[in-house]
Amino acid sequence: MPAPPEISDALESVLGIYFSGIRHRERAAFILTDELIEMACKLRAREHNHAFNMACNFHQAWNSPGVQIPAVNLGNTIQNSRNIRNNMQHANAAATVDDEYCADAILDAVAVLDHCWAGTSTNNIRPWMMCALRVVRLFSSQGNQGLKDLFEDGMRNGAWRATSRPPRVSELLIEPGRRQYWTLLMIQTQVQVETILNNLGIP
Numbered sequence: 001m002p003a004p005p006e007i008s009d010a011l012e013s014v015l016g017i018y019f020s021g022i023r024h025r026e027r028a029a030f031i032l033t034d035e036l037i038e039m040a041c042k043l044r045a046r047e048h049n050h051a052f053n054m055a056c057n058f059h060q061a062w063n064s065p066g067v068q069i070p071a072v073n074l075g076n077t078i079q080n081s082r083n084i085r086n087n088m089q090h091a092n093a094a095a096t097v098d099d100e101y102c103a104d105a106i107l108d109a110v111a112v113l114d115h116c117w118a119g120t121s122t123n124n125i126r127p128w129m130m131c132a133l134r135v136v137r138l139f140s141s142q143g144n145q146g147l148k149d150l151f152e153d154g155m156r157n158g159a160w161r162a163t164s165r166p167p168r169v170s171e172l173l174i175e176p177g178r179r180q181y182w183t184l185l186m187i188q189t190q191v192q193v194e195t196i197l198n199n200l201g202i203p
């Protein structure tokens with residue numbers, strides 16, 4: 001059974017924000033990732049039991065019949081992220097997370113989706129999102145710092161469409177920065193981004 005469309009749409013929103021140029025994007029993407037995990041667990045539980053209580057708490061959701069995420073390695077990790085998110089929203093408005101921690105949380109969310117609906121990350125999302133997840137993994141604690149620096153250089157120095165012609169009077173020239181405005185590049189020039197990844201041997 002494939003994941004509901006709203007699940008892949010929510011993941012697309014998370015990735016779009018993480019690779020955007022907005023301020024505090026890590027905080028926003030992290031909060032949305034936490035929401036995605038809760039929504040996924042509850043929807044999967046309701047698929048298993050149509051009388052499932054959708055008002056249950058987060059811990060009950062990921063432990064519910066039909067979901068039952070193993071506590072070791074994943075369940076405890078997503079619960080810890082929920083605790084951090086609660087602190088960010090209810091106790092410390094200035095608290096945030098860095099790009100690596102946010103990337104780890106996104107990968108945890110993908111693991112939850114694949115647990116609930118097998119093959120979601122390989123068969124049920126748009127191609128540009130698969131490309132984006134390769135980059136997320138590079139920026140996570142699993143990534144190689146040296147390759148990350150080389151990839152950033154490749155993204156900043158790439159021959160993107162804006163370099164093929166000057167911007168029109170009514171257009172604003174946007175240059176890719178360090179993980180800034182990469183969403184558009186992945187959507188519009190996915191093959192070129194994948195070429196940079198492949199040339200560097202990034203999985």
